[in-house]
Amino acid sequence: MRELTPTDPRRVGGYLLLRRLGEGRSGVVYLACSLRGEPVALKLIRPAYAFDPAFRARFEADVAAARHVGARRLVTVAAADTAGGTVWAAYPYVAGPTLDETLAAHGPLPPRTVSALGALLAEALTAVHAAGLCHRDIRPGHVQLTLDGPRLTGFGGSGTRIGPPGFLSPEQAVGGAIPVGPPSDLFALGCLLTYAATGRGPFGEGSPRELLRRAAFDPPELADVPRGLLEVVRACLHRDPLLRPSALDLAREMAPPVGAGWLPGPLAREVAARYAAPLPRPASHEPADQGLPLVPGRSAPDTPALTRGAEELPEAEPPEPGAPEAPSDAAQPERPRPTGRRRALRLLGGAGALAVAGVGAGLLLRTEPRGEGPVGAGRRAYAIGLQANLSGTGAAAGSGQQRGLNMAVDELNRLGNLPFDLDVRPLDDAGDPELAREAARALVADEEVMAVIGPTENAVLPAVGDTYATAELPLLALSLTGPNDHERYGSLLVARPPAALAGLAAGEVLAERGARRVVVLDDRAAGEESGRVARALHGSLDRERFTPVARELDSTEADLNALAAELTADGTEAVVWCGRADGAGRLSRALRTNGYPGVGLATERAIGPEYFLHTGQQPDDWFFLAPYTDPRADPRASGFGRAHRDRFGWDAEPYAAEAYDAAQLLVLTLRETVESRAGVTRGVLLEQLLAGRYRGVARDLAFDAEGAYAGEGPVAYLYRAHHGELRFQGPVSG
Numbered sequence: 001m002r003e004l005t006p007t008d009p010r011r012v013g014g015y016l017l018l019r020r021l022g023e024g025r026s027g028v029v030y031l032a033c034s035l036r037g038e039p040v041a042l043k044l045i046r047p048a049y050a051f052d053p054a055f056r057a058r059f060e061a062d063v064a065a066a067r068h069v070g071a072r073r074l075v076t077v078a079a080a081d082t083a084g085g086t087v088w089a090a091y092p093y094v095a096g097p098t099l100d101e102t103l104a105a106h107g108p109l110p111p112r113t114v115s116a117l118g119a120l121l122a123e124a125l126t127a128v129h130a131a132g133l134c135h136r137d138i139r140p141g142h143v144q145l146t147l148d149g150p151r152l153t154g155f156g157g158s159g160t161r162i163g164p165p166g167f168l169s170p171e172q173a174v175g176g177a178i179p180v181g182p183p184s185d186l187f188a189l190g191c192l193l194t195y196a197a198t199g200r201g202p203f204g205e206g207s208p209r210e211l212l213r214r215a216a217f218d219p220p221e222l223a224d225v226p227r228g229l230l231e232v233v234r235a236c237l238h239r240d241p242l243l244r245p246s247a248l249d250l251a252r253e254m255a256p257p258v259g260a261g262w263l264p265g266p267l268a269r270e271v272a273a274r275y276a277a278p279l280p281r282p283a284s285h286e287p288a289d290q291g292l293p294l295v296p297g298r299s300a301p302d303t304p305a306l307t308r309g310a311e312e313l314p315e316a317e318p319p320e321p322g323a324p325e326a327p328s329d330a331a332q333p334e335r336p337r338p339t340g341r342r343r344a345l346r347l348l349g350g351a352g353a354l355a356v357a358g359v360g361a362g363l364l365l366r367t368e369p370r371g372e373g374p375v376g377a378g379r380r381a382y383a384i385g386l387q388a389n390l391s392g393t394g395a396a397a398g399s400g401q402q403r404g405l406n407m408a409v410d411e412l413n414r415l416g417n418l419p420f421d422l423d424v425r426p427l428d429d430a431g432d433p434e435l436a437r438e439a440a441r442a443l444v445a446d447e448e449v450m451a452v453i454g455p456t457e458n459a460v461l462p463a464v465g466d467t468y469a470t471a472e473l474p475l476l477a478l479s480l481t482g483p484n485d486h487e488r489y490g491s492l493l494v495a496r497p498p499a500a501l502a503g504l505a506a507g508e509v510l511a512e513r514g515a516r517r518v519v520v521l522d523d524r525a526a527g528e529e530s531g532r533v534a535r536a537l538h539g540s541l542d543r544e545r546f547t548p549v550a551r552e553l554d555s556t557e558a559d560l561n562a563l564a565a566e567l568t569a570d571g572t573e574a575v576v577w578c579g580r581a582d583g584a585g586r587l588s589r590a591l592r593t594n595g596y597p598g599v600g601l602a603t604e605r606a607i608g609p610e611y612f613l614h615t616g617q618q619p620d621d622w623f624f625l626a627p628y629t630d631p632r633a634d635p636r637a638s639g640f641g642r643a644h645r646d647r648f649g650w651d652a653e654p655y656a657a658e659a660y661d662a663a664q665l666l667v668l669t670l671r672e673t674v675e676s677r678a679g680v681t682r683g684v685l686l687e688q689l690l691a692g693r694y695r696g697v698a699r700d701l702a703f704d705a706e707g708a709y710a711g712e713g714p715v716a717y718l719y720r721a722h723h724g725e726l727r728f729q730g731p732v733s734g
């Protein structure tokens with residue numbers, strides 16, 4: 001395991017990168033930690049491969065196929081992004097050493113260990129072959145040892161899979177008429193068992209060309225293979241693929257699976273020590289560019305990464321005569337609100353509101369397509385844009401929104417009976433105001449785009465809010481936490497309850513746990529937002545039920561241990577943390593060390609892997625309030641959760657269900673508007689959205705005349721950190 005280099009990204013998707021685990025042909029493998037605290041091995045594909053359409057297609061197909069295979073000792077894809085500007089796949093992290101490392105440190109393994117290795121790897125291969133697939137890259141670097149048996153890695157998300165010379169079957173070595181199938185995996189397994197038992201492969205050492213020649217034409221050298229293994233190894237290495245045993249035969253033939261005692265003593269102790277070690281902390285320094293490098297001049301098919309130069313993006317439309325000029329700088333002072341919304345509202349007059357109720361939830365359950373007319377047969381084309389941070393810090397919110405949007409649009413195209421063709425236009429702004437401005441200009445200039453979901457971060461809103469407002473292009477934001485943004489930007493609709501309501505939710509959570517003496521902590525290290533949230537929370541705690549105290553600190557400088565001791569001594573019953581995840585994790589640990597018996601509560605900004613890295617895997621730890629639900633556990637959203645899992649193979653990320661609802665609202669309102677009016681413009685759609693109401697899979701959506709959230713239902717969702725992961729507790733009504 002090596003430190004990250006200065007040019008390594010610090011985050012990919014929703015994962016925080018911690019260390020380099022190794023490097024393959026097509027990418028670098030990192031140890032990373034998910035938003036919920038789970039460690040993963042994350043393989044980030046090199047740009048040269050990621051932008052090669054043939055590689056990308058193979059990688060995508062490989063990931064998709066692997067999703068359907070599950071076996072106890074097979075490490076397969078846990079999450080991936082094969083469509084975005086960066087291509088990656090994440091796998092459950094296995095802390096044990098590879099077979100390569102093991103032999104280098106301990107020498108060949110005893111026969112009973114090799115026998116168990118063979119049986120258990122054959123068991124994993126049985127599942128792969130039963131799914132009609134082949135591993136194709138069995139080698140010592142793809143086998144890791146744990147106390148309860150080996151784990152086979154290197155499956156799903158390769159794109160270049162072919163084993164190293166010395167582990168290739170004759171049919172792979174020569175290429176040609178004999179198809180490469182499951183028997184090739186058995187041949188490679190025979191080579192691997194020979195290596196594990198003797199320290200050298202059956203074709204010895206030499207140049208790749210020489211090894212390929214020997215595999216193709218020479219008999220294997222098996223003189224050192226222990227007698228008990230010889231027959232099995234010889235059978236696996238048969239020249240004729242048809243005469244090799246199947247994986248199932250081998251699993252039955254070799255030693256039965258073993259428990260804790262399968263590894264020799266010193267090796268077992270080393271493996272145990274690796275598992276006992278805590279995950280490494282993230283490097284304290286951040287690289288100059290927090291996000292992934294955006295590749296100049298190239299963009300992925302689905303999610304173009306914007307380049308800093310505007311030359312590759314369509315020019316923005318010139319403003320209509322008389323319209324306010326588009327902003328030229330993110331840091332502009334507050335502008336008077338464009339008149340678009342007010343005009344739209346006046347125009348609406350008595351036209352009546354559209355009520356698009358319950359359609360999304362119904363669609364998820366329907367299976368029969370009912371779209372009419374062939375796609376593209378002279379129909380109008382519309383698109384929903386997405387402007388999101390998909391590759392910088394905070395990309396988890398973005399990728400969840402992208403997947404939710406894609407699901408809704410695919411489903412509506414199949415089932416929504418749309419009188420138009422529908423597409424998505426995702427743009428990655430990487431959380432960078434300059435790139436965000438380019439994204440907004442591109443989406444505004446694209447005449448097919450009728451509404452945009454995004455942006456995902458407060459920091460970029462000032463750079464884009466007026467651009468969208470001037471174009472009257474509805475901008476539906478799910479994860480912004482800014483104050484009254486909807487009042488500032490004429491086309492912004494905010495689809496989440498305001499922060500002040502989260503204060504009410506905090507009150508409910510604290511009252512239920514009998515806490516009266518509450519300290520609300522504003523962490524200066526988390527910037528102005530912490531102060532804003534702290535003031536809102538402090539102000540909204542009911543004085544009859546609580547005695548709230550507001551305190552400020554800077555978590556990067558303060559002695560959190562001394563603070564924890566003081567809070568424990570003065571009888572504080574609840575701590576409400578308004579800063580980020582690292583400070584929350586450190587304070588939680590300090591409080592625990594001091595024997596603090598009270599409640600810890602934090603906001604969504606403190607949700608992140610850093611929390612778990614600092615506080616460790618504790619039972620029943622802090623509570624967190626977030627604006628998104630967990631479709632794994634929320635009965636209302638569980639249908640969406642299952643559909644997401646079926647489609648992508650893993651659980652929905654934060655904001656996926658909310659983005660699904662937002663897209664349904666946008667498209668169904670567009671459909672109603674198209675069907676009821678001759679000409680549909682963005683401004684007309686905006687007025688209909690303001691007046692509409694939608695019952696979603698996650699929450700109800702409705703807006704007041706200014707675009708603020710006015711839906712009914714939970715004001716937040718409660719989560720609790722428990723043994724290193726975040727567990728959904730339920731909605732909070734406030």
Ligand SMILES: Nc1ncnc2c1ncn2[C@@H]1O[C@H](COP(=O)(O)OP(=O)(O)OP(=O)(O)O)[C@@H](O)[C@H]1O
Nearest residue numbers: 021022023024025026027029041091092093094153
């Ligand atoms: N799930 C995992 N848990 C822990 N470590 C892993 C995991 N997967 C891979 N690694 C580590 O990362 C290193 C590099 O991974 P890997 O060998 O799969 O890349 P590669 O197969 O060489 O890539 P490519 O297929 O592009 O050549 C491995 O040697 C192993 O130590």
